Structures are given as C-alpha cells and as structure tokens.
Amino acid sequence: MNKDALNDLVKTFFTCNKEELSEIFEEMLSVVELEQKSGLNTTMSRNYSSAQANPEINANPGNLKDARDAIFPFFWGTDGWNNPLHLENVKGPANYASLIGAVACLLKNPNLCTDTYSQRSNELEVKSITALANLLFYHTESPWGVFTMGGTISNLYGGKIGLERVCPGAMQEGLQGATVCGITSQAAHYSNSTLAGWLGIGTQNLHAVPTDHNMSMRMDLLEEKMDELYQAGEKLAFVIATFGSTDAFGIDDISKIRELIDHKSKKYGVPPAQLHVDAAVGWFMTLLNEYDLEINEFSLCKGTLDRVQSIQTAAKGLRCADSVTIDFHKMGWGHYPGSAFIVNRREDLNFLFRKKSEVPYFAEADVNRDPALFTLECSRPAIGPYSVMATLNGLGLRGCQMLAVNTIDMSRKLKERLNGISNVKVLNPECIGPQVLWWVLPKGRDAGDIYDKILSGELSEENAKPYFEEIRRMYDHREESLNQTDDPRLSFTTSIGFCPHEIQLPAWKASFFNPATDDTIIDKIVASIEELL
Numbered sequence: 001m002n003k004d005a006l007n008d009l010v011k012t013f014f015t016c017n018k019e020e021l022s023e024i025f026e027e028m029l030s031v032v033e034l035e036q037k038s039g040l041n042t043t044m045s046r047n048y049s050s051a052q053a054n055p056e057i058n059a060n061p062g063n064l065k066d067a068r069d070a071i072f073p074f075f076w077g078t079d080g081w082n083n084p085l086h087l088e089n090v091k092g093p094a095n096y097a098s099l100i101g102a103v104a105c106l107l108k109n110p111n112l113c114t115d116t117y118s119q120r121s122n123e124l125e126v127k128s129i130t131a132l133a134n135l136l137f138y139h140t141e142s143p144w145g146v147f148t149m150g151g152t153i154s155n156l157y158g159g160k161i162g163l164e165r166v167c168p169g170a171m172q173e174g175l176q177g178a179t180v181c182g183i184t185s186q187a188a189h190y191s192n193s194t195l196a197g198w199l200g201i202g203t204q205n206l207h208a209v210p211t212d213h214n215m216s217m218r219m220d221l222l223e224e225k226m227d228e229l230y231q232a233g234e235k236l237a238f239v240i241a242t243f244g245s246t247d248a249f250g251i252d253d254i255s256k257i258r259e260l261i262d263h264k265s266k267k268y269g270v271p272p273a274q275l276h277v278d279a280a281v282g283w284f285m286t287l288l289n290e291y292d293l294e295i296n297e298f299s300l301c302k303g304t305l306d307r308v309q310s311i312q313t314a315a316k317g318l319r320c321a322d323s324v325t326i327d328f329h330k331m332g333w334g335h336y337p338g339s340a341f342i343v344n345r346r347e348d349l350n351f352l353f354r355k356k357s358e359v360p361y362f363a364e365a366d367v368n369r370d371p372a373l374f375t376l377e378c379s380r381p382a383i384g385p386y387s388v389m390a391t392l393n394g395l396g397l398r399g400c401q402m403l404a405v406n407t408i409d410m411s412r413k414l415k416e417r418l419n420g421i422s423n424v425k426v427l428n429p430e431c432i433g434p435q436v437l438w439w440v441l442p443k444g445r446d447a448g449d450i451y452d453k454i455l456s457g458e459l460s461e462e463n464a465k466p467y468f469e470e471i472r473r474m475y476d477h478r479e480e481s482l483n484q485t486d487d488p489r490l491s492f493t494t495s496i497g498f499c500p501h502e503i504q505l506p507a508w509k510a511s512f513f514n515p516a517t518d519d520t521i522i523d524k525i526v527a528s529i530e531e532l533l
Contacts, residue, residue, distance in 0.1 A: 187497025215250025244282020249433025254317030
C-alpha cells in the first residue's frame with residue numbers, strides 16, 4: 001500500500017475543504033438561479049441507451065471537480081420545478097429552508113434506525129413526528145411514527161398493522177390459508193394495490209368502493225362491501241381512507257368510516273380493521289385548523305374562506321384515524337424523501353415489533369428509542385425530519401397557512417374562470433384543494449350537458465367515447481402549440497376517480513403547488529383554451 005497515495009485520497013475526499021466545496025455548490029446554485037429566470041427546462045434530451053452503453057468510471061483517483069463533472073450534465077438537465085408554469089402534478093419546488101435542513105443532514109449522514117447511528121438526529125425525528133401528529137390528530141396523547149422512503153411505504157406500514165390485527169402472528173407464520181382483504185376507494189392512489197400485493201394479501205383482495213361526484217367514498221356502498229366480506233368469512237385487515245386524492249383532492253368521511261369499522265367489528269365479533277388515512281397530498285391543510293374564520297387575518301374572500309372552513313371540518317375526521325401517511329415533499333415543499341407514517345397511539349406499533357434476538361446487527365437497540373426494532377428499513381435517511389423542522393420553523397405557522405390558502409385560492413379562481421366557458425366543464429368544483437380537473441370540447445359542444453347525460457345514464461360508455469377522444473385531442477392540440485417559455489404546463493388523467501355507471505372519466509389537470517404561480521398564469525390557461533378551435 002502506498003501510504004502517501006492513501007493520505008492524498010483521504011485529504012481530498014474525507015477532509016472538509018470549505019473553499020472548494022463552496023465553489024462547486026455556488027456553480028450549482030447558479031444553474032438553479034438561471035433556470036428560475038428562464039422557461040420550462042426542456043432543452044436536454046435523454047438517451048438511456050447511451051447511458052447504459054457508457055457506464056465507465058475513472059480508473060485513478062481524481063478530485064472533487066472530477067466528481068462534479070461526472071454528474072453536472074445530469075444536474076443541468078434535471079428540472080427543479082421552480083418555474084411557476086409547472087402545473088402538471090402534485091409536485092412543487094423545494095423551499096430553501098428545507099435545503100438548509102437537507103444539507104445539514106447530508107453533512108452528518110445519520111441513520112435513523114438506531115440511536116447509535118443517529119444520536120440527536122433520532123431525537124429530531126421524535127420532535128418532528130410529534131409536531132406533525134399534533135397537527136393531524138390535534139394534540140393526541142401518545143403518537144409515534146417514523147419517516148419512510150415514500151408514501152407507498154408509509155401506506156404499507158398501515159396495511160401491515162391491520163394484517164397483524166386480524167391475523168396475529170402473520171409476521172412469523174404467514175397468512176396460514178386465511179383470506180385477508182382490504183378496502184379503499186376508486187379515487188385512492190394505486191399504491192394501495194401495491195401494498196396489497198407486497199403484503200401477500202393479493203391485489204384481487206383489495207376492494208375499491210365507488211365515490212360520489214366529489215371523489216369521496218360512498219358510505220352506503222362501503223357498508224355493503226363490509227357486510228359482504230364479513231359474511232363471506234374474510235378477514236378485513238384495513239380500510240384506507242383518502243384525505244386529498246392525487247387528481248381531484250377528494251376527501252373521505254373519516255369519522256363515518258370509523259363508526260362503520262367499530263360497528264361491524266362488534267356485530268361480527270372480529271378485530272376492528274385498521275383505519276389508515278392516506279393524507280400524502282392533503283395533510284398540509286391541517287395547518288389551517290386554527291385559522292380564525294371570524295378575524296380572517298388574511299382578508300380572504302368568501303369563496304376561499306368557505307373552503308378553509310370546509311377543510312377545518314374535514315380535518316376533524318383525522319382524529320379518528322389509527323394511522324396516517326403524510327408526504328412532506330408534496331404540499332410541504334420539502335426534499336425527497338419526506339414521507340412519514342404516524343400512529344395515533346404508540347402501542348399500535350407493538351404489532352410490528354421484533355425481538356432483539358431477531359436483529360443481531362442492532363444488538364444495542366433499545367425498545368424505547370430505536371426504530372430498527374419495528375421498521376421495514378435497516379437504513380433510513382434523516383432528510384425528512386431535518387427538512388420538516390427547518391421548514392416549519394423557518395416559515396412559521398402563518399407562513400405555512402399562507403401557502404396552503406394560496407393553493408386553495410388559485411384553484412378556486414381557475415374553476416370560476418372555466419365555469420364561464422360553454423365548451424368547458426369543471427369536474428371537481430366542490431373539491432377544496434389545489435387541483436382543478438376539467439373537460440375541453442370543441443367549440444359548439446355543451447360540455448355540461450354531456451356530463452349530465454353521463455351521470456343520468458342517458459349516455460352510455462360507448463356513446464361517450466367519441467367525446468372523450470375529443471377531450472384528448474383538444475389537450476394534445478394545446479400541447480403541440482405550447483410555447484415553452486410562456487405557456488403553463490398542464491397534464492392529463494385517464495380517470496379522475498369518479499366512475500358514474502362504471503365509466504372512467506378523463507380530464508385535463510392543473511395542480512397549483514408552486515407558490516409563485518399567480519393570476520397571470522390563470523389568464524394564460526384560459527386564453528390558450530379559448531384559442532382552441
């Protein structure tokens with residue numbers, strides 16, 4: 001071994017060179033600054049075949065600038081979603097308070113699975129989870145939880161607790177031939193199907209309950225489905241409710257679902273199903289729980305104020321949940337991964353605990369503070385809690401409330417503008433979140449009349465199909481004529497989550513997740529629609 005070469009390697013890559021690191025970071029920040037001043041980033045092409053064909057790495061040690069050069073073309077070609085023209089989906093730009101938290105985390109690189117590898121970062125996770133739980137459950141007595149690698153995994157945790165409730169010992173013995181099932185809504189995220197498959201329940205045993213026109217699970221059909229499953233002798237492990245669906249921001253009646261779960265549990269003499277709430281998109285709205293509607297500090301108009309009141313009413317249902325998923329990297333404007341799984345009562349985590357003998361790698365684990373004894377992961381990054389606490393304390397409660405209200409206000413304005421166009425139909429007018437779904441048909445069509453005929457059953461799926469094709473063609477026509485530096489970027493969904501007479505409804509979609517998106521963007525959306533033939 002050449003000790004001099006080794007020492008040079010250590011000096012270059014394991015010693016903090018503030019000057020060189022600052023220079024490299026400044027170059028990257030300059031790219032971000034430039035992107036914010038320009039249009040949407042569509043200049044860089046992607047060539048996956050070339051990437052696979054050229055996997056070479058340097059043979060000899062280099063320096064930090066070699067590291068920069070290896071990734072810089074890809075960094076330059078990756079959009080940060082900072083431009084206010086981005087309205088495609090439930091993703092916005094990460095805020096810079098979160099960046100401070102993320103950088104601090106990466107400099108220490110803790111592993112949250114055990115106190116030995118994370119120390120006070122583990123403490124920060126407890127603080128973050130408790131702060132979030134107080135928003136969700138409204139000052140619950142014994143909340144607990146962990147940050148995970150994404151919303152799907154957080155939902156998986158909720159499903160797993162439900163599985164252990166109805167099949168005790170499944171962690172060790174499997175399902176033992178039992179037919180286990182779960183329930184969600186037709187508007188729910190597809191990750192619920194993923195967790196059903198990965199838990200071994202089977203995607204065919206995940207039952208989707210139809211929604212009403214507000215993309216909210218129908219309680220009458222939920223009750224029917226629960227009776228059907230229990231009478232068939234199946235074990236209902238979980239009901240996953242939605243607080244803010246991805247496309248439409250549909251919200252399920254969580255309080256009523258709680259009543260049904262408890263009632264059916266007593267009626268059939270079975271353990272109650274886990275009531276898990278997927279609030280990955282909508283959780284941030286709980287920051288409006290304490291907004292004083294009478295004082296109305298932000299001078300909100302009646303339309304927006306009414307929506308805030310509706311949010312406050314809906315959020316009360318979260319207090320009835322057993323567990324909740326949140327995504328801070330969505331409507332928290334934090335860095336990935338910022339997902340958390342939170343239980344209302346700490347003792348529910350007992351369903352997931354392992355014996356210390358089962359995790360010899362973490363022999364020093366303490367049941368009171370080491371999540372490794374119940375987590376799916378053996379390695380968990382701490383970006384979540386660092387991002388959360390930096391953001392919430394940087395922005396403050398009022399700052400977060402302003403961001404939340406702005407998303408509501410912007411979507412309300414677009415809906416009102418679109419309602420005045422005869423060949424346009426808003427599909428989620430009463431949903432109170434940042435998303436707007438609508439149809440655009442050729443001029444001369446009465447979009448509202450076509451929608452009403454589908455609802456009444458007067459228009460079959462086959463007869464509705466030509467209209468759906470027109471809606472897609474109009475969207476594609478706008479995309480083809482899009483000015484990358486000036487026109488807002490929208491998206492398209494093939495099913496909004498409301499399926500009258502089993503007909504899946506497509507829609508144009510805009511999500512107001514970027515705080516910099518303003519009224520001029522709405523003007524441009526409306527103008528681009530009116531220009532279509």
